[in-house]
Amino acid sequence: MTLAKVFERVTHGADVPVEFAAYDGSRAGRHGSDIRVEIRSPYAISYLVRSPGLLGLARAYVSGHIEVRGDMYTTLSTLSQTLEKISVGDRLRVLAGVLDDPLLRAAAATRLDPPSVEAPKGGKLRRHSKRRDAKAIHHHYDVSNRFYEWVLGPSMAYTCAVYPELDSSLEEAQFTKHELVARKLGLEPGMRLLDVGCGWGGMVMHAAREHRVKALGVTLSKQQAEWAQKAIAEQGLSDLAEVRYMDYRDVVESGFDAVSSIGLTEHIGQANVPGYFAFLNGKLRPGGRMLNHCITRPDNLQPSIRPDGFINRYVFPDGELEGPGYLVTEMNDNGFEIRHEENIREHYAMTLRDWCRNLDEHWDEAVSEVGPEIARVWRVYMAGCRLGFDRNMIQLHQVLGVKLPESNDAGMPLRSAWGM
Structure with missing residues (x-):
């Protein structure tokens, strides 16, 4: 045949x-x-x-x-x-x-070995222990900063953008996303922001540059932290912005006015979600706000992790997705009054469209930089994720919460003040 x-x-x-x-x-x-x-x-x-x-x-x-x-x-x-x-x-x-x-x-x-870029197994390390999480983050993010620059564009924001118009550019949409988060958090000059899972420092630099906020970002990727600190210095923001190479669970400072988590929750594991929200609540002053931005499943009817799936093996080892209802419940039950929630999955499909286009435009350079196997992983992974968001197989939710003071005054406007 x-x-x-x-x-x-x-x-x-x-x-x-x-x-x-x-x-x-x-x-x-x-x-x-x-x-x-x-x-x-x-x-x-x-x-x-x-x-x-x-x-x-x-x-x-x-x-x-x-x-x-x-x-x-x-x-x-x-x-x-x-x-x-x-x-x-x-x-x-x-x-x-x-x-x-x-x-x-x-x-x-003929039994063939999996391609060499498949993530190594976690071995005897407990899933979502600090050492195993560090290995998982290293596998995905410490590929090549130059490669990410080609795919993500100048913003170096590896999270869902927010498109103000259908024909907005990727850079306009990423700026709009950061500004939306800033407005939801009510950032003002002199405030202190903690950004966990900060990536290349996009939110940290936006908060410092646009709102004169003293911002601390933490990431488990050494390459991200080095790139971010260099960019912070080049933009003259070192007096306000800092990115550290460390686990968010090792942050010792507290009393922050706001916490942003943009794309971290997917990495922490369902069993750790309650403790994650409780920990971040403890980092806030009374009246402080938290914005959680993450990919979710549409519901809680399917397993949160697919160990044998393509994304878990090649892209996000140990990644887990929860349903939005579960996240809202755990956020609420661990010290936050929920004040706003929205699903912006269509925006992630558009973001991935632009990332796919960027990769195609830099294909030969990308293959030369990271090798054909990694480039192919990214090509099929991003296109597949775009299809998933289009077909409502996955979603992107932003949830805003407040750590209420004893007075129960949330300090929120009567209607949303972000208008975006």
Whole structure:
């Protein structure tokens, strides 16, 4: 059986807008399509047979046994709609066809190691211990600051932006996000801000530059901290802004006027969520505000972690997503009065669109900088996440809380003061 015949069996001969080409010279699908999937080696079958579904496809792509020509988001969107229609019987018939071919049968029987960029297992370290969290953060963030500059753009903000208009640029949207957080927190000159999981210091520098706030950021990525401290010095903000290479749980200062957590909650683990909110509550003065900004699942009906999933293995080791209701409840039950909540998942789909475009525009440079496997991981990961936000498989929630003083005066305006 040619690989083209396999493709035709999978799609039931439908006119799928994808051109399929294989190393054996066979062709299928729509000739001349903007999307072209190439099977470069029979060993792609080994990954697909041993790890059915997205993980096998991802391994075959990351290792270079499968190539995708054209927009990755469009490819994933188109193929996912086709693959969702495949029945168990279809899969068995395809597998039978593969086993009938000696070359494909031999390839399927060959056990290949996962691509080398797959995250190492946590070993005996307890999940979300300080040492294991540091290893997980190092795997994802200490790739290359230059690579992140190409993907994220000048803002170096690796979190959901907020687009004031449909045609706003990524930089405008990231500025708007930081300003939205600042307004929700009610930042004013002279205040003290703690930004946990601060990344490359975008929120820290925004608070210092735009609101004259004394801001402290902490990150478990050494490369992020070094980049941020250099940027702070270059912008003349060293008297107000600081980024430290440290675990947020090791911050000793307290009495902050505000706390921002933009993209950290996904890393801490569901079991640690109550303690996380309680700890940050303890860092605030009475009347202080906290803004929690993080990716969530739409509900709490599915497991918070998928250990064998592509993202957990390649992108965010030990990452866990909770439903928004759970986060609001735990934030409320650990000392915060909830004052505002919103879901901005559409904005994250737009953010990922722009990051994907940036990577495509710098593709050759990115491959030269970090290697083809890491570049491929990022290409499929960001396109897949964009699809997830578009289809409401994942969401992005901002939750604002206040640590009430004894007077119970929250110090909040009668209506929202941010207007964004």
